[in-house]
Amino acid sequence: MCEEIKLEPCPFCGGKAWAYSGTTYHFESGWGWICACKSCDAQGQIGETKAAAIRNWNRRITEASSSIDAEDEQ
Numbered sequence: 001m002c003e004e005i006k007l008e009p010c011p012f013c014g015g016k017a018w019a020y021s022g023t024t025y026h027f028e029s030g031w032g033w034i035c036a037c038k039s040c041d042a043q044g045q046i047g048e049t050k051a052a053a054i055r056n057w058n059r060r061i062t063e064a065s066s067s068i069d070a071e072d073e074q
Contacts, residue, residue: 005054007035015039017057019050 007017015037024032027048035044035057047053
């Protein structure tokens with residue numbers, strides 16, 4: 001039995017997140033998973049599996065990488 005990955009709170013409002021599946025054109029199977037905030041409806045990147053969607057949701061941009069991106073835009 002594998003341990004389920006914990007969903008982090010919403011990076012925007014701190015609200016509780018949840019994962020759900022549905023039809024999508026993104027994957028050959030026609031199904032995908034996404035995580036969203038129950039408070040502000042922010043959504044993470046779609047994943048082919050529940051674990052992938054949770055990893056996408058939990059991924060946070062670090063201060064160092066966001067400053068590099070800002071420099072690239074100038």
